Amino acid sequence: MTRFVCVVLMCLSLTGCLRVVVDSPAARSGQRDSDSGVSFVGLTTVTADARLCTHGIAKVETYMPVWGWLLGVFTGGIVPGMKAEYHCAAPTSLAERDALRAAQRNTEEAKRVAEAAQRKAEDDAKSAEAARRKAEEELDEVRRQLEAVRATSAAPRPTTVATTNVAPLPDTSITPAPDAVQAPHDKDAMCDPASAAAAIQGSVRPAAPARVTLIEEAEVYAASRGVVLLCKTENKESIVAPRSFRYQTENGVQLGVKQFHTSKAASRYRQAIEDVPLGGETFIQRGRILFSIWGATDAERRAVISALE
Numbered sequence: 354m355t356r357f358v359c360v361v362l363m364c365l366s367l368t369g370c371l372r373v374v375v376d377s378p379a380a381r382s383g384q385r386d387s388d389s390g391v392s393f394v395g396l397t398t399v400t401a402d403a404r405l406c407t408h409g410i411a412k413v414e415t416y417m418p419v420w421g422w423l424l425g426v427f428t429g430g431i432v433p434g435m436k437a438e439y440h441c442a443a444p445t446s447l448a449e450r451d452a453l454r455a456a457q458r459n460t461e462e463a464k465r466v467a468e469a470a471q472r473k474a475e476d477d478a479k480s481a482e483a484a485r486r487k488a489e490e491e492l493d494e495v496r497r498q499l500e501a502v503r504a505t506s507a508a509p510r511p512t513t514v515a516t517t518n519v520a521p522l523p524d525t526s527i528t529p530a531p532d533a534v535q536a537p538h539d540k541d542a543m544c545d546p547a548s549a550a551a552a553i554q555g556s557v558r559p560a561a562p563a564r565v566t567l568i569e570e571a572e573v574y575a576a577s578r579g580v581v582l583l584c585k586t587e588n589k590e591s592i593v594a595p596r597s598f599r600y601q602t603e604n605g606v607q608l609g610v611k612q613f614h615t616s617k618a619a620s621r622y623r624q625a626i627e628d629v630p631l632g633g634e635t636f637i638q639r640g641r642i643l644f645s646i647w648g649a650t651d652a653e654r655r656a657v658i659s660a661l662e
Contacts, residue, residue, distance in 0.1 A: 372414075372415070372416040372417070373414070373415045373416070374412070374413070374414045374415075375412065375413040375414075376411075376412045377409075377410070377411055377412065377442070378453065378454075378457060379409055379410075379411045379442035379443070379445070380411065380442065380443040380445070381411040381412065381440045381441070381442065381443060382406075382408065382411070382440075382441045382442060382443040382444070383441075383443075384405060384406065384440070384441035385438065385439065385440045385441065386401070386402075386403065386405065386438070386439060387401065387436060387437060387438040387439070388400070388401035388402065388436070388437050389418070389421075389434065389435065389436045389437075400437075401437040401438075401439055403439050403441075405441065406439065406441035406442065407441075407444075408441065408442050408443065408444040408445070409441075409442040410439050410440065410441060410442055411440045411441065411442040411443075412439065412440040413437065413438070413439045413440075414437070414438045414439070415435065415436070415437045415438075416435075416436060417433060417434065417435055417436070418434060418436050420434055421433050421434025421435055421436065422434075491621070492624075492625055492628075495593075495621060495622060495625035495626075496625055496628075496629055498592055498593045499593065499622075499625060499626050499629060500629075501592060544583070544584035544586075544601070558576060558577060558579065559573050559576050559577050560577060561573070561574055561577040561578070562574055562577075564640065565639040565640050565641075565642050566612075566640055566641045566642070567612060567642075568596050568598055568610055568612050568642075570642075571610050571612070571639070571642045571644070572585075572610075574639065574642075574661075575608075575644075575660075575661060578660040578661055579660050580602060580608075580657055580660050580661060581602065581603065582600035582601075582602070582608060582610075583600060583601050583602065583603065584599075584600060584601045585598055585599075585600055586598065586599045586600075587599075588609075591611070593611070593622055594611035594612060594613050594622070594643075595612060595613070595614065596611070596612040597609065597610070597611045597612070598610050602649075602653075602657060604649055604650075604653040605648060605649045605653070606646060606647075606648055606649040606653050606654055606657050607646070607647050607648035607649070608644060608645065608646055608657070609634075609644070609645040610642060610643070610644055610645075611642070611643045611645075612641060612642055613641045613642075613643065614641070615641060616638075616640050616641055618641075619638055619640070619641055619642070619643045620638060622643065623636050623638055623643055633647055634646060634647045635647070635654070635658055637658065637661050637662055644661055646658055646661070
């Protein structure tokens with residue numbers, strides 16, 4: 354019994370399956386035919402008569418049917434059966450054939466161009482997404498710094514008594530220098546803008562500086578525009594700009610002046626703070642200097658804004 358099983362398994366292992374398809378781009382006419390035969394250990398071939406296909410062959414398919422595989426099993430793989438099928442091509446003129454081939458070439462070329470364009474678009478989209486994420490990260494960092502500044506500014510400050518004496522101004526403030534640069538005011542002492550303005554009344558308006566890159570140049574620039582900055586107080590807790598000062602005008606309009614390292618840094622901070630509706634300031638940029646105006650009445654505030662712009 355064991356020998357019989359071994360012989361059967363050996364016969365089954367001697368026979369395999371075969372399928373070959375040859376497909377052409379020619380259109381099919383609908384006519385098809387087939388022919389069957391056997392092959393003696395590969396020494397003979399199965400020939401199909403396709404003389405009825407006067408315009409050529411569109412597809413040829415050669416395979417081993419089920420009966421051919423069984424025949425190979427019974428003959429030990431010596432004589433397998435084969436079957437060949439063919440499809441006739443539809444009649445076409447020479448011009449149509451050339452046009453068909455040209456269209457196929459153009460289609461392939463268009464496909465390659467489309468794939469290249471798609472790859473380039475994907476690369477551009479990835480680059481744009483990376484740039485957008487980087488910009489959002491920088492903007493978030495600026496917003497965090499701004500919120501920290503707001504939190505610091507909103508912290509309660511010591512209340513000063515109304516009867517506190519006004520700190521005397523230096524003698525040189527009665528007739529200020531032409532550049533209108535002030536010394537910082539003590540933030541713990543009260544400052545009366547009206548008294549400070551009266552002290553420097555009659556001074557000559559300075560000429561506008563050639564550039565505005567420093568706090569002192571910003572003070573001269575404001576004075577040249579008719580905006581006298583009084584009660585100068587340094588904000589040493591600022592973390593967004595290397596130098597930051599706060600001023601008042603005679604009418605009570607509040608001004609903040611920040612000095613950045615570059616104009617780009619000042620512009621980026623201005624954009625970030627304008628996107629966050631935390632206050633009612635109006636911002637004016639002059640190179641590395643950023644003015645912020647708030648407080649007082651709307652008309653008084655607009656007058657200062659118009660002068661600085």
